[in-house]
Amino acid sequence: MVAEGLNRARKVVRWTLNGTLILVWFLVAVTTAAALGLGILTWPRALLAVAGLVAFSVFFFRITGAVLAHRYPVRDVVAAGALSLGVTIAGGSQMTGWGFVPLAWLSLAAIGVPRRVAVLLGAGTAVVVAPFGVLGALAGTDPSISLDTTTTAGGVVGVIVYYLVMCSLFPWTNRLWVWIWRLAEEADAGREAQARLAVAEERLRFARDLHDLVGHQLSAIAVKSELAVRLTGADADAARDEMAEVRGLARTALRELRETVRGYRRLDLDAELTTVRGVLEAAGVTCRLHLPHREVPEEVAPVFAWVVREAATNVLRHSSASRCDITVRHSDEEAVLEVRNDGAAHRAEDVGSGLAGLGERMAAVGGTLEARPTGSGEFVLRAVAPLPVEVGA
Structure with a gap:
């Protein structure tokens, strides 16, 4: 779910960034059609401006891709700025x-630069573009403005204020969207780092347990083996006794090693519930646990732990859930685990293999x-096990 x-x-x-360019094409089409109809814009100038706008659009898409990739393409920004001014004049x-x-150019050029630079870009754009807007209004090439001798001053002021x-x-419109996007990236990176840290901690815990449980036995085996070698020529009986102890120590170490590995393979339901809740909430999913007052019978607790783990994985990978409720209850006849979230997958295969x-x-x-799925936008995973569990089940 996080990656999706x-x-x-x-x-x-x-789409938000490119939406500015779509708006530009719409406004240009409307005003150009009006200007051509009124005869205040010639076809050669219109075609020249359109050709420049096509080139500007290519640079616009390139800059958008670079911004989302955390780059600031200075050359493309400068070239797009020059093109924006040229097509404005044409x-x-x-x-x-x-x-x-030029305003569309400014919405991209101000992304990825310090605030002071963004303010200077805005001020510079106004200083450069406003005079051409005034000249266009005075020359009558702007069909949206009709000036006469009594409104000229007001019209000029209006263009400048605009x-x-x-x-x-x-400068701040698209900066806000990109800032939100980068926050989402940082949150995702934080979740990945948290997952890697959890794996590293688990490895350290496993190594520590192996050292504590088996290390002592192996050290004793090494000492007694060395002693048996020394006694081989001088006292065969003593050497045999030492080797018998070595064999006993080796068997003990093997048994403890198997118990350790078995303990890691056998999931603990309480620990798994705690882990799953932490992972879901770190991913922005509110997780609520509804647990019984009594311990879940040990015959089904490990299986329920696997179900909880897989259910949480599916919530993260295959849904857009914002809430997840995990309920565990049991009676003398059966134990029930229910995981319900509000982000039902749209396709049947999305529930996970x-x-x-x-x-x-x-x-x-x-x-x-x-x-x-329940039909109300929720997805329910329900596991039911009879109690007591039959030996042959």
């Missing part, structure tokens, strides 16, 4: 048309496993 959510967020941010500098192209306001807002293995584990104790 991150990819979904990336697509949303990409198209007639309409405020809500070709004059909008660009000042827009250039003060546009690991459920087949869980079904086999439940069958081994005479139980059943059911996994299905």
Whole structure:
């Protein structure tokens, strides 16, 4: 679920950034059609401006990809800025048309730079573009502005104020979306680091247990083996006794090693519930545990632990859940584990192939496993085991 959510967020941010360019094309199409219809823009100038806008769009997409990859392509930004100014002049500098192209450039150019630089970019864009907007309004090439001798001053002031306001807002629009995207990336990286740390801690714990449980026995074996070698020529009986002790120590070490490995393979339900809750909440999923007052019978607790682990894995990988409830209850006749989340998968195969293995584990104790969406946007995994578990089950 985490990776899918991150990819979904990336697509949303990409579409948001590119949405500015889509808006530019829409405004340009409307104002250009009006200008051509009124005869205040010639076809050669319009075609030249469109060609420049196509080139600008190519740079725009390149800059968008670089921004999402944590790069700032200075050359592409400079080239796109020059193109935006050129197409503005060629198209007639309409405020809500070709004059909008430098604003789209500004929305990208201000991403990935310090705040002070973003402010300077906005101020610089206003200083450069506003005069062309004023000239376009005075020359009558902007169909959205109609000036006469009584409104000229007001129109000029209006154009200047428009660009000042827009250039003060546009540096921060897309910066906000990219900031949110990078927060999501950092959160995902933090979750991966947490998972790696948990694995490393588990390895250290396993190594420590092996050292504590088996290390003493192996050290004793080494000492007694050396002693037996020394006694071989002088006292054969004593050497034989020492080797007998070595054999006993070796068997003890082997038994303890097997018990240690078996303990790691046999999951503990309480520990697994605690771990799963921590992992889900670290991934942004609210996890609530509803547990009985009595301990779950040891015949089914390990199997339920595997079910909880697989259920949590499916929640993270195959759903968009924001809430997960884990309920455990048992009576004298049966034990029930239910995992319910509010992010039901849209396809049947999204529930995860690991459920087949869980079904086999439940069958081994005479139980059943059911996994299905509820129709209300929830997904329920339910495991039921009879009590007491039959020996042959």
